[in-house]
Amino acid sequence: MTTYEPAIHFKDVRYSIDENPIIGPITGSFPAGRITTLVGPSGAGKTTVLKLCNGLISADSGEILVEGKPVGSMEPTALRRKVGMALQDAPMVNGSVYDNLALPLRLQKKEISEDEAVSWLEDVGLSSDYLHKKASELSGGQRQKVSIARTLVNRSDILLMDEITSALDRASRREIESLITRINQKYGTTIIWITHNLEQAISIGDYTWVLIAGELVETGESRILEDPADERVRRFVKGELQ
Amino acid sequence: MSPIALSLTLIFVLIPLLLSRTLNLGLEKDTIVATIRSIIQLFAVGYILKFVFDSDSYLYILLMIALMIFAAVHNASKKGKAIPGILWKITVTIIAVEVLTQAILLGFGIVPATAQYIIPISGMVVGNSMVLSILFLNRFTSEMESQKNRTELILSLGGTPKQAVHTQLTDAIKASTIPTIESQKTMGLVQLPGMMSGQIIAGADPVQAVQFQLLILFLLLTTAVVSSILLGFLSYPSLFNERMQMIRQTNS
Numbered sequence: 471m472t473t474y475e476p477a478i479h480f481k482d483v484r485y486s487i488d489e490n491p492i493i494g495p496i497t498g499s500f501p502a503g504r505i506t507t508l509v510g511p512s513g514a515g516k517t518t519v520l521k522l523c524n525g526l527i528s529a530d531s532g533e534i535l536v537e538g539k540p541v542g543s544m545e546p547t548a549l550r551r552k553v554g555m556a557l558q559d560a561p562m563v564n565g566s567v568y569d570n571l572a573l574p575l576r577l578q579k580k581e582i583s584e585d586e587a588v589s590w591l592e593d594v595g596l597s598s599d600y601l602h603k604k605a606s607e608l609s610g611g612q613r614q615k616v617s618i619a620r621t622l623v624n625r626s627d628i629l630l631m632d633e634i635t636s637a638l639d640r641a642s643r644r645e646i647e648s649l650i651t652r653i654n655q656k657y658g659t660t661i662i663w664i665t666h667n668l669e670q671a672i673s674i675g676d677y678t679w680v681l682i683a684g685e686l687v688e689t690g691e692s693r694i695l696e697d698p699a700d701e702r703v704r705r706f707v708k709g710e711l712q
Numbered sequence: 713m714s715p716i717a718l719s720l721t722l723i724f725v726l727i728p729l730l731l732s733r734t735l736n737l738g739l740e741k742d743t744i745v746a747t748i749r750s751i752i753q754l755f756a757v758g759y760i761l762k763f764v765f766d767s768d769s770y771l772y773i774l775l776m777i778a779l780m781i782f783a784a785v786h787n788a789s790k791k792g793k794a795i796p797g798i799l800w801k802i803t804v805t806i807i808a809v810e811v812l813t814q815a816i817l818l819g820f821g822i823v824p825a826t827a828q829y830i831i832p833i834s835g836m837v838v839g840n841s842m843v844l845s846i847l848f849l850n851r852f853t854s855e856m857e858s859q860k861n862r863t864e865l866i867l868s869l870g871g872t873p874k875q876a877v878h879t880q881l882t883d884a885i886k887a888s889t890i891p892t893i894e895s896q897k898t899m900g901l902v903q904l905p906g907m908m909s910g911q912i913i914a915g916a917d918p919v920q921a922v923q924f925q926l927l928i929l930f931l932l933l934t935t936a937v938v939s940s941i942l943l944g945f946l947s948y949p950s951l952f953n954e955r956m957q958m959i960r961q962t963n964s
Contacts, residue, residue, distance in 0.1 A: 524868060525956075525957070548870070551869075554868070577872075
């Protein structure tokens with residue numbers, strides 16, 4: 471098995487809400503410059519893992535290292551720019567597509583030029599015609615693309631993606647899949663991607679984490695999903711655990 | 713008003729009682745309790761005010777205002793239980809608004825520094841500040857709940873808590889102060905304000921009554937806007953921790 475430099479490393483990480491354990495203890499790594507898919511039945515704690523990575527929540531115990539540094543030692547806004555996140559339903563702020571692309575820099579009191587905004591749009595496969603379109607008029611797939619472009623504006627080294635293709639039709643899903651591969655290849659961005667589509671996980675992902683009931687049951691190159699060693703993972707792959 | 717005339721006003725209580733009995737509305741008990749409470753409370757306040765006016769002591773004036781603020785805070789804080797430390801935040805808000813308005817009124821000599829002016833005006837300011845605090849808290853908590861995604865989006869893009877709640881905060885401030893501003897637009901057209909009506913019935917010159925009513929209206933504008941802004945800026949930081957995380961996140 472190939473060894474990878476970890477972009478993010480979890481060491482005995484636990485997280486609970488009101489004393490109900492949600493995940494952990496989890497120990498594992500997300501390899502740098504690779505696409506890792508995060509799969510598992512709903513309620514397994516996948517979104518929790520993403521939020522722990524960019525500090526939207528903090529672990530109760532254990533340690534999370536981002537490029538070797540403990541997340542607790544990093545300034546929260548700097549951490550979230552370094553580890554960007556595209557949320558599941560791609561929420562848009564009121565205004566145009568441009569306003570949404572300008573948002574990450576406006577939060578730092580900076581502006582983005584229209585040319586630069588167009589180049590981000592083109593990066594995600596949308597033409598410049600969309601720049602002044604109202605964000606509320608976009609289709610589901612277009613929203614996801616704008617949401618990804620908006621996250622790219624921060625030039626994050628690591629990109630977290632919640633189930634961004636779950637509400638899309640087949641064609642849009644394919645477009646987002648190739649977009650993810652393209653971003654990974656063009657910028658060398660580490661991508662951690664939650665998906666419930668195992669076919670997608672195998673074809674797009676290099677590496678995978680299988681979470682079941684808050685436990686990291688299996689981890690390794692994506693092909694492990696084709697023939698899982700763990701009984702629970704086998705049941706999950708067969709669709710018996712949802 | 714003579715005691716007989718005052719007793720005759722109870723006819724206005726008998727009418728709803730009779731109607732309730734005839735139509736089986738079941739309002740009799742509440743009506744009687746409300747009537748008795750209002751008689752006792754208002755006479756008590758009347759005698760206390762008379763005592764405070766006669767004594768002409770600032771200590772009693774301060775005690776009276778403290779009592780009003782205590783009652784207002786107690787009432788308003790029930791609405792903001794989701795916000796940690798809401799009790800002292802409302803206390804600070806109401807005291808600050810009261811101090812600000814009285815400082816302007818007395819500092820510029822707009823009204824004389826006597827109990828006759830300070831107490832009723834304080835009552836209006838404190839009461840209004842309480843209502844505005846309740847309106848603001850209702851709106852702000854529901855905005856925060858319905859726009860959780862937006863808050864999370866801004867935080868995840870590297871924004872600060874202040875940036876993350878900015879829209880929700882300004883929406884709640886606007887929504888809670890708009891009724892005060894709107895009601896001033898129709899003032900005098902639809903109904904005469906209660907205070908002005910009272911003064912006119914008690915025999916005051918209508919123009920004089922209008923002047924005092926204007927003073928109160930302008931005062932309430934400041935009260936409304938300052939109350940909700942101050943409470944807003946005191947409230948939002950307690951929804952986040954020092955790691956700029958929303959407190960009480962619940963997710964899968």
